[in-house]
Amino acid sequence: MIPNxxxxxxxxxxxxxxxxxxxxxxxxxxxxxxxxxxxxxxxxFGDNAFGLDKFGVSGGSPEQRAExxxxxxxDPNINMIWCAHGGDTVNQLLNLIDYNAIKKNPxxxxxxxxxxxxxxxxxxxxxxxxxxxxDPKLGRDLDLDFPYTKKCFSERIIEGKIGVIEPVDxxxxxxxxxxxxxxxxxxxxxxxxxxxxxxFPNFKNKILFLxxxxxxxxxxxxxxxxxxxxxxxxxxxxxxxxxxxxxxxKGPFSQDDKEFQFEDVVLEISKEYDFxxxxxxxxxxxxxxxxxxxxxxxxxxAKNKSITIxxxxxx
Numbered sequence: 001m002i003p004n005x006x007x008x009x010x011x012x013x014x015x016x017x018x019x020x021x022x023x024x025x026x027x028x029x030x031x032x033x034x035x036x037x038x039x040x041x042x043x044x045f046g047d048n049a050f051g052l053d054k055f056g057v058s059g060g061s062p063e064q065r066a067e068x069x070x071x072x073x074x075d076p077n078i079n080m081i082w083c084a085h086g087g088d089t090v091n092q093l094l095n096l097i098d099y100n101a102i103k104k105n106p107x108x109x110x111x112x113x114x115x116x117x118x119x120x121x122x123x124x125x126x127x128x129x130x131x132x133x134x135d136p137k138l139g140r141d142l143d144l145d146f147p148y149t150k151k152c153f154s155e156r157i158i159e160g161k162i163g164v165i166e167p168v169d170x171x172x173x174x175x176x177x178x179x180x181x182x183x184x185x186x187x188x189x190x191x192x193x194x195x196x197x198x199x200f201p202n203f204k205n206k207i208l209f210l211x212x213x214x215x216x217x218x219x220x221x222x223x224x225x226x227x228x229x230x231x232x233x234x235x236x237x238x239x240x241x242x243x244x245x246x247x248x249x250k251g252p253f254s255q256d257d258k259e260f261q262f263e264d265v266v267l268e269i270s271k272e273y274d275f276x277x278x279x280x281x282x283x284x285x286x287x288x289x290x291x292x293x294x295x296x297x298x299x300x301x302a303k304n305k306s307i308t309i310x311x312x313x314x315x
Contacts, residue, residue, distance in 0.1 A: 011078050014029065015072060018115075020052055029084060114190055123294055132186055174302065175276055225269060228269055239275065240278050276301070
């Protein structure tokens with residue numbers, strides 16, 4: 001199930017499913033709103049985007065935040081939903097989302113980081129293709145400040161362009177091979193938050209994309225081992241590693257100067273498998289963003305260092 005592409009005159013609703021939009025950071029969202037309006041779109045906010053829950057950590061209670069999602073999908077005047085940013089409490093909403101309403105009203109749904117919890121749950125429960133994207137922010141030399149990110153927003157969301165996803169810099173083949181499958185994944189911590197729930201995806205023959213934010217070798221070893229132990233590596237047909245922001249490259253008890261990258265740990269944990277692995281830098285935190293269509297069929301060719309979208313992700 002794919003959403004309609006965004007057209008001039010359409011309305012975008014910005015919501016805050018976890019962390020609120022705070023007044024000291026609101027200017028970043030305001031800048032993005034001006035950019036979107038200049039492209040010919042209307043922009044509104046969810047009722048609770050600037051709210052606060054009683055613990056002072058989220059943009060309203062779980063019920064209020066879920067209501068913003070449900071209302072946005074049900075509102076015929078809203079064409080796209082863009083999550084302002086992530087936050088640890090997004091999984092409070094999983095049992096409060098009206099998945100039947102999403103099935104009846106498929107729409108563009110964008111976000112990143114902890115929002116991957118929602119991407120995976122929505123795709124699992126409804127089959128809707130959603131988009132791992134930048135935050136709707138502009139003005140800190142990140143997000144929509146990158147020309148590549150703006151270009152991909154236009155190509156993927158407005159034009160519906162498929163085919164080869166252009167690189168932003170040199171890619172690295174970690175394990176040769178070529179495979180096809182639906183694209184699935186996101187932030188590794190967000191994926192694991194769904195383990196043991198009905199929202200956990202089916203990874204059979206999928207291309208897994210992974211990124212992380214401020215983690216280290218020790219934590220990653222445990223996280224990848226968990227994915228392996230619950231059978232994810234037995235099912236997938238390939239891995240794409242994205243940009244990893246602030247990765248601590250040495251173990252806390254290291255006795256030498258040897259350092260390891262995120263992809264080195266992936267190779268170690270998956271060493272008995274033969275699926276292809278590619279390292280890129282066009283999705284993740286604080287980097288250029290390709291607006292990846294989660295649930296859409298792609299081809300991964302690690303030797304040629306290419307990722308190709310094979311089917312329409314919008315209509």
